[in-house]
Each structure stands twice: as structure tokens, then as C-alpha cells.
């Protein structure tokens with residue numbers, strides 16, 4: 001038994017879609033909790049005016065009845081309100097009538113750092129928009145909706161997950177850093193941290209590399225747009241200290257005084273708090289565009305300027321939280337199984353009693 005997730009949707013298309021499989025029956029979902037996470041993803045200092053157009057709200061098309069999961073595929077939809085401005089340009093079918101609204105002209109000015117150039121080459125496209133629409137981080141909204149479902153499942157076994165920003169543009173005083181970057185029509189990246197408390201020892205495995213929880217968390221975080229580095233626990237800092245300062249000694253009661261491993265040893269959760277960090281690069285759409293080449297002429301040109309955030313690190317904290325929750329929920333489904341939520345929770349309870357682990 002495992003969780004599955006498929007997402008679909010373009011940035012300015014009609015909607016974003018997430019299909020979640022492998023949920024037990026009987027999980028109570030709270031629409032306001034899912035919408036609250038969607039709203040958190042949209043907030044943050046330095047986001048573009050797009051966030052004022054979109055007020056994301058989830059709709060459920062399948063897998064739920066009267067607020068409880070049925071144990072069948074759960075279909076979540078987050079409509080793109082901005083699609084109203086792109087009905088011709090992003091029409092799924094050949095558009096009818098005169099061109100109108102946004103996205104009517106082909107984009108030929110690829111932005112360095114984006115999907116634009118590699119995407120058109122790979123998929124044989126003549127319009128950069130055909131690449132950038134799906135590569136856009138807008139679709140993290142679908143992922144955040146699925147992450148909220150994962151958090152509801154984890155709550156049944158008393159695991160909670162939360163993401164925060166550590167720094168933006170190298171500074172802990174990020175509004176000032178963002179204001180300065182905005183004034184110079186530039187962008188910033190930053191670092192986020194996600195912590196999960198209550199995870200029992202034994203999620204993930206050393207049996208095969210695909211099973212390792214650290215590898216799965218790293219892949220989930222690196223799977224988010226603009227994430228260029230991931231640390232588990234003390235991560236890179238461990239490379240610079242001796243073994244005597246790098247590990248977490250085991251005390252009577254199986255307690256640790258330190259948590260340098262970030263709650264994972266040999267690819268398995270060890271019962272300590274799970275701590276991961278992700279580094280985000282500065283956003284690649286600049287209002288003072290970088291050098292590029294016009295793909296229609298081959299001549300030097302400035303890259304596309306499209307409405308964009310100055311920084312989205314606060315949003316990343318929410319998306320990274322969803323990614324960690326998703327991977328932990330998936331590992332918990334593998335360990336505890338169960339077709340009904342009660343079976344899943346009972347298997348967890350029996351296991352915790354067996355290992356006499358309390359926290």
C-alpha cells in the first residue's frame with residue numbers, strides 16, 4: 001500500500017488538477033484547512049500581483065463523500081481564475097473567433113534559468129509559452145492541496161509538519177532585502193526549513209536506495225521549481241567536523257542530546273525530529289531582463305519580461321512543507337497499510353507499543 005500522486009495543469013490554463021491514490025477510507029478532510037494552505041502559498045512579501053487575481057480554493061470531483069474519503073482515487077481541482085484573461089491564448093481546443101486577451105502572440109525570447117530554451121528544443125515547440133506554462137511553479141498549488149491531504153493523514157498518527165523561511169537574499173531581514181531587489185528590478189532566492197515532529201522510528205528503509213527516506217525527501221524537495229540544494233540535518237556542515245562532533249550519541253531511554261542527523265539514520269527515521277532544508281535560487285524572470293537570443297531571428301535580444309515575483313521563498317516554505325508531508329505520509333502508508341483509517345491508526349499503535357517508543 002502506497003500513496004500515488006499525479007498532477008496536471010498549465011499556469012494560465014483552466015485549472016490545476018491533483019489525483020491522489022492510496023488513501024484509506026474514512027479520513028475526514030477539512031476544506032478550510034486545504035484552502036488555508038493554498039492561501040499561505042500565495043502570501044508572502046515579494047509576490048507578484050497575480051496572487052491578487054488568484055484566490056485559490058479547492059474543489060473535489062471524486063473520492064470524497066460528506067467530507068470523508070472513500071478509499072478511492074481523490075480528484076482535487078484548483079481553478080485558475082486568471083484563465084479568464086487567457087481564454088483565447090490558453091484555449092485547450094483550437095480557439096474560435098478573433099484573438100483577444102493575453103497569450104495571443106508566440107513567445108520567442110527564452111529566459112535564462114527557465115524551462116524556455118531547453119523546453120522548446122526538447123519538445124520541438126515554436127512558442128516558448130508551450131514550455132513555460134507547465135514548467136511554471138503555479139502548479140505547486142496542486143501539490144500543496146495534495147500535501148494538505150497528506151497532513152490530515154499524518155495527523156491520525158500524531159505527526160505534524162511545518163515549514164519556515166530561514167533567510168531571503170542572504171538576510172534574515174527579508175522585507176528590506178526584497179525592497180532593495182525590487183527597486184533594482186532584480187530577484188532573490190533563499191533558504192527554507194521543514195521540521196516534522198512525532199514521526200516514529202522506522203519510516204523508510206536501507207533495503208534499497210529507492211527506499212531511503214533521506215533520498216526520497218531530497219528528491220521531493222529538488223522536484224520543486226528553483227530548489228538547487230537540500231540538506232538533511234546538519235547536512236553540508238557535517239563535512240567540516242570530526243566524527244566525534246558529527247553524530248548523535250544514544251543515551252538510556254534511547255534518547256539523544258543532539259539531532260545532527262536530522263532525524264534520519266541509514267535512510268530510516270530514528271524517532272527524532274526530522275529536519276530538512278532547501279535552498280532556492282533567485283527567480284529567473286527579471287524585470288531588467290537578462291541577455292538572450294530571439295529564436296525567430298537568431299539575433300541577440302533581451303529575455304521575455306512577464307509578470308513575476310521578486311522572491312517566492314515564503315511560498316517555497318509552504319510547498320516544501322507539502323513535499324515533506326507527502327513523502328512522510330507515503331512512507332507511513334507503506335509501513336502501516338490498512339484500507340480503513342482505523343486499520344492504519346491501529347497498526348501504528350501496535351508498532352509503537354512493540355518498540356516501546358514514546359515521545
Ligand SMILES: Cc1cc2nc3c(=O)[nH]c(=O)nc-3n(C[C@H](O)[C@H](O)[C@H](O)COP(=O)(O)O)c2cc1C
Nearest residue numbers: 113114135136137225226283284285308309312315
Ligand atoms: C512557489 C514558487 C514561485 C515561483 N515564482 C516564480 C516567478 O514568479 N517567476 C519566476 O521567474 N520563477 C518563479 N519560480 C521559479 C521557476 O518556476 C523555476 O526557476 C523555473 O521553472 C526553472 O526551474 P529550475 O529553477 O528548477 O531549474 C517560482 C518557484 C516557486 C517554487
